[in-house]
Amino acid sequence: MKETPNLNYVNELAAGDSSIKTKLISIMKKEFPEERAEFMLYMQSANYTKASEQVHKLKHKINILGLQEGYVLAKSFENDLKKNIISLNKGFSKLLDTIENYLNTL
């Protein structure tokens, strides 16, 4: 995956207000690892319906960070999980790694 996360949406939303930018980044930094951990837990226990709900939740952050290809992947994976298909798990996990690494730099 060539695309990299960015803060274009957050910057546009904040419109120069650094306090709102800091607030949103801080919430994402706290919430993303929690959502990821929950997703992994559901995957490990083969509860793919619940895992699909977590992917749905993560999709918003993928979108916020401007990852359009990632969003398409997440959408397909969310639908696949509802049918107990997990073939996109590896690619999705890589996407989550990319986001986690990026958030750690902020």
Place this chain on the structure above:
Amino acid sequence: MNCIIIDDEATARAIINHLCNQTPQLNVVSEFPNAIEAIKFLNQNEIDLVFLDIHMPDFTGFDFIQTLKNPPKIILTTSDTNFAIQAFEYDCIVDYLVKPIQLTRFQKAIEKAEQMTIVEEKTSVQKQDGNNDLFVNIDRRLVKINIPDIYLVEAKGDYINIKTELKNYIVHSTLKKIEEKLPDTLFLKVHRSYIINTKKIIDIEDNSVLIKQDIIPVSRANRPELMRRLNFL
């Protein structure tokens, strides 16, 4: 407009809250991570607008709407476009915002909500102007009854007995027909043979209500709605 935000994702709540803060006509009263807590809040507080996430675990946005008897105006927020058609089956839904939400699109939705409020207020004034009176046919005369004066309507075979503060009126009609003419803000059918004015209740005991000097039975099916309408301490 007083509003609340319902979304299981903290980031989404923060974004919507920020967008509301950019919109002077909005006042965010509270935020909820799930619909159940919001229902409890709405039972005790009057809210003009709800920002509602559709896709929440266990209790979805649509489940939430269906539990509300008189839902406030609702703007749906979602990461999916799949629900758009279903969304507009509900009259209370003003708009459908796809995340991540842009400020300009958000403000357009608020304009729609304001327009809807203006139309509702006009309709309400028109209703209040003309609808306080009910004309009933008694012995080929049309007799005017002031609706808020009615405290009880009782089914009597092919007739109904309309009881008011001053007088009773026996009219050839059905409970179903008069129920359609009475405002549901005041009146409630508590039994297949009785409609009561809930503002005139004196007390409630087990499965009956005392209204003026009449003891009226309340059927099991209608009891929850009656209890919902009462203001409890």
